[in-house]
Amino acid sequence: MRAVLLLIATLLALPVMAEPPHGYPFQPFDKAMQQAQSENKPLFVYFGRYGCGYCEKTNKEAFSDKQVRETYSKNYVLAYVDSESGKRLRLPSGERVTEREVGTRYNAFVTPVFTFMTARGQSLLRLVGVQRIEDLREADNKVQQLLNKEARP
Amino acid sequence: MRLQITWFVLIFTITSLNVQAEPWEFDKPIVVTSTNSENIFHHLESAGRHNIAISADTVAVAWEDNRDGTPRIYLARKGRNSQNFSNAVKISGRGEAFEPSLVALGNHRFALAWEEDARIHLRIVTPTELGPVITLGAGEAMQPSLASHDQQLLLVYSQRDGRYGRIWMQRIEIDGQALQTKQACAVDGEPAKDDQLYPSVTRLADRIIVAWEDRRPGHTIIMAAQNDNLKSCRFQPPQRISEPVPSGGMPYGKGHGVARVALAQYGAEQLLAVWADKRDFREGYDIYSANYQAGSKQLFGPNLMVQDSFGGVAQQWHATVTGDQSGRLVVGWDDKRNGTADIMLSWREDDEWSDDFSVPGADGTGEQNHPTISLDAEGNLHLAWVERATADGPTRVLYLFGRLVK
Numbered sequence A: 001m002r003a004v005l006l007l008i009a010t011l012l013a014l015p016v017m018a019e020p021p022h023g024y025p026f027q028p029f030d031k032a033m034q035q036a037q038s039e040n041k042p043l044f045v046y047f048g049r050y051g052c053g054y055c056e057k058t059n060k061e062a063f064s065d066k067q068v069r070e071t072y073s074k075n076y077v078l079a080y081v082d083s084e085s086g087k088r089l090r091l092p093s094g095e096r097v098t099e100r101e102v103g104t105r106y107n108a109f110v111t112p113v114f115t116f117m118t119a120r121g122q123s124l125l126r127l128v129g130v131q132r133i134e135d136l137r138e139a140d141n142k143v144q145q146l147l148n149k150e151a152r153p
Numbered sequence B: 001m002r003l004q005i006t007w008f009v010l011i012f013t014i015t016s017l018n019v020q021a022e023p024w025e026f027d028k029p030i031v032v033t034s035t036n037s038e039n040i041f042h043h044l045e046s047a048g049r050h051n052i053a054i055s056a057d058t059v060a061v062a063w064e065d066n067r068d069g070t071p072r073i074y075l076a077r078k079g080r081n082s083q084n085f086s087n088a089v090k091i092s093g094r095g096e097a098f099e100p101s102l103v104a105l106g107n108h109r110f111a112l113a114w115e116e117d118a119r120i121h122l123r124i125v126t127p128t129e130l131g132p133v134i135t136l137g138a139g140e141a142m143q144p145s146l147a148s149h150d151q152q153l154l155l156v157y158s159q160r161d162g163r164y165g166r167i168w169m170q171r172i173e174i175d176g177q178a179l180q181t182k183q184a185c186a187v188d189g190e191p192a193k194d195d196q197l198y199p200s201v202t203r204l205a206d207r208i209i210v211a212w213e214d215r216r217p218g219h220t221i222i223m224a225a226q227n228d229n230l231k232s233c234r235f236q237p238p239q240r241i242s243e244p245v246p247s248g249g250m251p252y253g254k255g256h257g258v259a260r261v262a263l264a265q266y267g268a269e270q271l272l273a274v275w276a277d278k279r280d281f282r283e284g285y286d287i288y289s290a291n292y293q294a295g296s297k298q299l300f301g302p303n304l305m306v307q308d309s310f311g312g313v314a315q316q317w318h319a320t321v322t323g324d325q326s327g328r329l330v331v332g333w334d335d336k337r338n339g340t341a342d343i344m345l346s347w348r349e350d351d352e353w354s355d356d357f358s359v360p361g362a363d364g365t366g367e368q369n370h371p372t373i374s375l376d377a378e379g380n381l382h383l384a385w386v387e388r389a390t391a392d393g394p395t396r397v398l399y400l401f402g403r404l405v406k
Helices: A002-013 A029-039 A053-061 A066-075 A099-105 A133-151 B002-021 B309-313
Strands: A043-048 A077-082 A088-090 A096-098 A113-117 A123-128 B024-026 B052-055 B058-065 B072-079 B097-106 B109-116 B119-125 B141-149 B152-161 B164-175 B178-186 B196-203 B208-214 B221-227 B258-266 B270-277 B286-291 B316-323 B329-335 B342-349 B367-375 B381-388 B395-404
Touching: A029 A043, A029 A077, A029 A088, A066 A133, A077 A099, A096 A099, A113 A133, A123 A133, B052 B109, B052 B367, B052 B381, B058 B097, B058 B109, B058 B395, B072 B097, B072 B109, B097 B141, B109 B141, B109 B152, B119 B141, B119 B152, B119 B178, B141 B164, B152 B196, B152 B208, B164 B196, B164 B208, B196 B258, B208 B258, B221 B258, B221 B270, B270 B316, B270 B329, B286 B309, B286 B316, B286 B329, B329 B367, B329 B381, B342 B367, B342 B381
Parallel strands: A043 A077, B052 B097, B141 B196, B258 B316, B316 B367
Antiparallel strands: A043 A113, A088 A096, A113 A123, B024 B395, B052 B058, B058 B072, B097 B109, B109 B119, B141 B152, B152 B164, B164 B178, B196 B208, B208 B221, B258 B270, B270 B286, B316 B329, B329 B342, B367 B381, B381 B395
């Protein structure tokens, strides 16, 4: 009986809607941007939505990969934006925006949208819709090449 | 040569037809906000998008900005024929304040509700005075939206109830400049199963209708409930307004997204709900509407797309709606079909939505977004919106008067 209750409790605790994937240090957009600026690291912004099916699919089928998790956690400051949420954020410029408005500004008209950005918010690469493990690896390679190219004197 | 002339005549004819089709002739934009500079950001946000109102011949616009480093609520007014708005009057207190909802009370008076330090605040503004502020309840609450009827205000808001926000309605009596709280109740009698957010309220002659965003099915839907016994505060069980769309057998996700419902009364006893709807998941949000069905078991009728087919490949945001006693009904939103965010309108004509109309003066270079609209008693259209030259640049609130011409 105890095992059954434990199982039910575990199932209830599992996310049933699209949220940032487990095991990744996703943060609110404003905090992530602050951290990215202080550490001079690029941002990886996940624009999702409550109940988003393609976000859930990408979480289960791509972000579950151990290598993707290690690479993205190491190379980027990770931000998650619920593009329908009224949660308030304060950008480094001092502007107060909601998560929904961040989504509007970065054109997250479908979900998921994954945007690689500089610490100042300049878009480097954008992935739209469901992503596979190989898509995420390839995107990381492209962004790292781009950043290395820009860093050369 | 003949072909060129034919094309010219055709284009001229089409253009002329379009010009003649608009019910309003628009003046040039007027700047509402007197404090505009780097690092000052204005927001026209409120549940239901009630940020502009007209009382007698006074036009008022309410917004939030951070001119002194803290987000606060401000109000500016002008006479209908004046070309300038008054200096902004600070409405909120010492705390961080957001999302003002504004309604006209008649005789140049207005009522405002806003969120400040996670509480709902209200006050009346007359041409000469600011009425006393009242603060509702002890619980954390946000997203107020107002409606007025005779000497009563109806206020709806989302109040934190455990893990979730829950929609409440508060009746408020107006006594001169004073406000007296009366009955209050949760709109859905059942405890919230997930967040209930961004409500909008309308009072018809013998009933009250509230609509809001609801996340109970695991994604966001629009729901509504009505109270048809005005002596009681009890609402009938809520119903879903935004229709589900077939998932196509996809095993993931709970459903498509919707956002920010707004209600407007029109005609004698008619009511329209509008919202942003992502049922076509490839092209972003579209503007959808549903009509209230008096006397029917189903509170609202079928969902209809408001925008025309040219908007299908662009994104639409921030739906706002207004109506008048004669039956006019107008929906506004911002729209990127022309490459930049422009303010667009569609109105009800011959029992269908008109072609979309890009408002002159609220389109073109830069960004024009977050519209709020209101029709006055003569059918003139009043529009305010947020303008910014660049995506991260400073903002201004602008106003346009549309004179009724047909």
